[in-house]
Amino acid sequence: MRQNRLNDAAIVLQRVFSQAGIKFGIFGGYAIGVLGGFRETKDIDCMVAASKNEVLKLLQRKDGFIAVPQKRQDYIAFLWSNRHGKEYPVLVEIFCETFPEAVFSMGKVPTVTLPIVGQAFGAGQSTFLDPVYIFRGKLQAAGQRGRYHDAADLRWLEQRFRKSLRQSKCLFNIQDVGLAMARYPELEPLFERLGINTLAASLTVDGLDLKAGLGCGVGNVQKGILAPANFFRLASALLLMIH
Incomplete structure (x- = not known):
């Protein structure tokens, strides 16, 4: 259109x-x-x-x-x-x-x-x-579905807004990062440029079935975009303790 x-x-x-x-x-x-x-x-x-x-x-x-x-x-x-x-x-x-x-x-x-x-x-x-929150929405989408344009959108946003994204890395859900890398391994250097611990991100999704429709329920988009940084820090710590 x-x-x-x-x-x-x-x-x-x-x-x-x-x-x-x-x-x-x-x-x-x-x-x-x-x-x-x-x-x-x-x-x-x-x-x-x-x-x-x-x-x-x-x-x-x-x-x-x-x-x-x-x-x-x-x-x-x-x-x-x-x-x-x-x-x-x-x-x-x-x-x-x-x-x-x-x-x-x-x-x-x-x-x-x-x-x-x-x-x-x-x-x-x-x-x-704000572009940081648009990136958050795209990050969540990239981890949940197999659409090439999600990865392409993340690459464009990172190139255009790298400084502000790096400064806001605490707002990104580390499990969403892990899921996005599992679907699109070529995104790993992008997340490393943003200062995200990609090894920890990979550990949070170890053993998960990408075909299981992860995070497709009510309120999931709102969580991916609106949740505060401390919510993701706590969730990430618990996931890493499990692994």
């Missing part, structure tokens, strides 16, 4: 959530494209500081959004289009901060507002997670 068509949907998200006073941040492949990466995608992923019901009340059948029915309480997807008959819809996937088992918050997660140009709306803007 053309980037400027996705930009239109992101501009609408900015308008709706800012008017409602709700914090949100876009991440994933679309965000990487806006930051300057050579990345094509068909959807927009965003984290929203609200519950599924709050998002539904705000967006359902308004401003071009139509919800895609599903049962999860931490996630909701919409098809957005500003065209008659809803042609060429954009898939918008929203991960909610608030759900019954939620333990992490967007409160201290930095975001940045960037200019974008839409196909229909022209010059506008939208809000994105």
Whole structure:
């Protein structure tokens, strides 16, 4: 899908959530494209500081959004289009901060507002997670699924934001690092450049079945992006004690 068509949907998200006073941040492949990466995608992923019901009340059948029915309480997807008959819809996937088992918050997660140009709306803007947190989301994705673009996205982010990523290495889940290296061994030098203990990361996933759908449950994306550094330090210490 053309980037400027996705930009239109992101501009609408900015308008709706800012008017409602709700914090949100876009991440994933679309965000990487806006930051300057050579990345094509068909959807927009965003984290929203609200519950599924709050998002539904705000967006359902308004401003071009139509919800895609599903049962999860931490996630909701919409098809957005500003065209008659809803042609060429954009898939918008929203991960909610608030759900019954939620333990992490967007409160201290930095975001940045960037200019974008839409196909229909022209010059506008939208809000994105800080690149460090976009990297966290991509790191988790790389460990959970076999999609080449996840590894490519990590490489681009590391090249573009190496200094800030290295300074923030305590925010990265060492088990996610181990899982990402197990799927993409060529990523090991990248993590070493960031100052991450790759040997310890490998030990945390020793014996795990990569086909078992690790970490695909409710709240997992929120944990990967929002969990504070001390959560991952404790989890890593326990994993290494087990091994």
